[in-house]
Amino acid sequence: MKCELYEELFTGWINKELSPEEKGVLEQHISGCDHCRTELEALQQLWGHMGQFETPEPSANMSVKFYAMLDTYKESVKEQRSLWADIKYQLSNFWQWQPRWPMAYNLAMVAILVVAGYLFFGKSKSDDQDRQLQALSSQVHELKQTMMLALLENPSASERIRGVSYTSEIKHADKQVIDALLATLNNDPNVNVRLSTLDALTHLAGHPEVREGLIKSIVEQDSPLMQLAIADVMLKLQEKRSVGSFKELLKQKDLDHGVRDKIKQTITQLI
Template identity: 65%
Template sequence: MKCEQYEDLFTDFINQDLSIPERENMEQHLAACPNCTAQLLAMQQLWNIMGTIETPQPSAHLQVKFNAMLNTYKQEVAEQKNGFWQTAKAGWSRLWQMQPQWPMAYNLAILVICLGGGFFYMHNSGSNNNDKQLQALNNEVHELKQTMMLSLLENPSASERIRGVSYTPEIKHADKEVIDALLATLNNDPNVNVRLSTLDALSHLANHPEVRQGLIQSISQQDSPLMQSAIADLMLKLQEKKSITQFKELLKQKNLNTTVRDKISQTIKILI
């Protein structure tokens, strides 16, 4: 077996889901392959870190609001059905009172038309109300995710702040509050891993002009070689020529990491 085939079994190996022969074969390969051993250890460490992250419990207010929305929806559906049959019954009564001389067949034809039109109206009306309810529920979920993200960004735990940043892709329409919070985290968070995670999240929002501008301004505020290198990679990926000025200012720093200096110089050449 090739290394790629063993790598596909890493997850089962960690979870102890391999058969005895497969596990023995894996252990023999790991003993002779330092690269696979290093990758397996890195994966194990990542899983251990993920295992320490607690899943947030929904608040009591969330359950109350959901139940209220659900009850309101059920009540509206019931009212629509009752209203339709009451209207149909009243129309049938008026039909017989006003036109008693019509033949039975003609009356039945009119009734069928009325019922069909009423059903069509109720179906369309119900569909519109369902769409409105779903839209309202989607908006509510979006607001909850945004609130949770903003709250986690202020958590003293770095792992919690990273978890908050990870909610960014789930927020379909990032507003100014979200963007400002992410940029503040990018520039001010004391943990470089949190800042790296935030940079990755902001890279997916680079279609927002304010995000691009914030990323460019952040270049001069980063003192970590990891962050400086990561921003250089992102600006190169975005082909953001407006970042050249900031990179040139960064090159003026006497204590700039040599590897970072070479990377930024190369980035400027490519962007020019």
């Protein structure tokens, strides 16, 4: 170990904070390192000399000043409190000093005017704002839809997945969107894009055309991954009409063994 690494121990040594183990480590080091031993001795001596400095006592004056300060401070705190009480008292006086009924009448008039003003101006304004807001949100909606459709045509698979994921933000998917998604589901060359499309379509399963499209798509899928996923979706949607398509799929000779088992299981569960 280098000498610098003992610096922490040096401090502990001179102010006697070392544990027995640490002491042992340092002792071992200085027995073999003359430089550190002389250094430590010098510092120890210096530390000892410093101990001879006397710290003078504060004068009695300090204590007197402190208590004077404390008293003044306490007074000022009290004054602050009484100032508050004073204001409160003045306010309550003010109410009593005014003839009560006219004052109450004034306050009531002010309140009525405020409410009337709010009703009159506030309402017409908010109607207008609502309309504007609606127009704006429908514009944004359209924009998103166009963007999603454009993204689905993108040559990059990850961009297409992004496009698909936008559909979750579109509240009311129209026929155009659904058609585009179904086309992607059946024709996209990338299986990941198809999987996320399937996911997006599952969320739109409330539309009858989506359900039909999914059922039709069963026979179109050649990837085992997609076949398994679609079987799961059908099970989740409890779509009994899909049984026919599954049976057709079973007729394919090159069907994956695992997929075959899964589909058989799905059919029994659906029926």
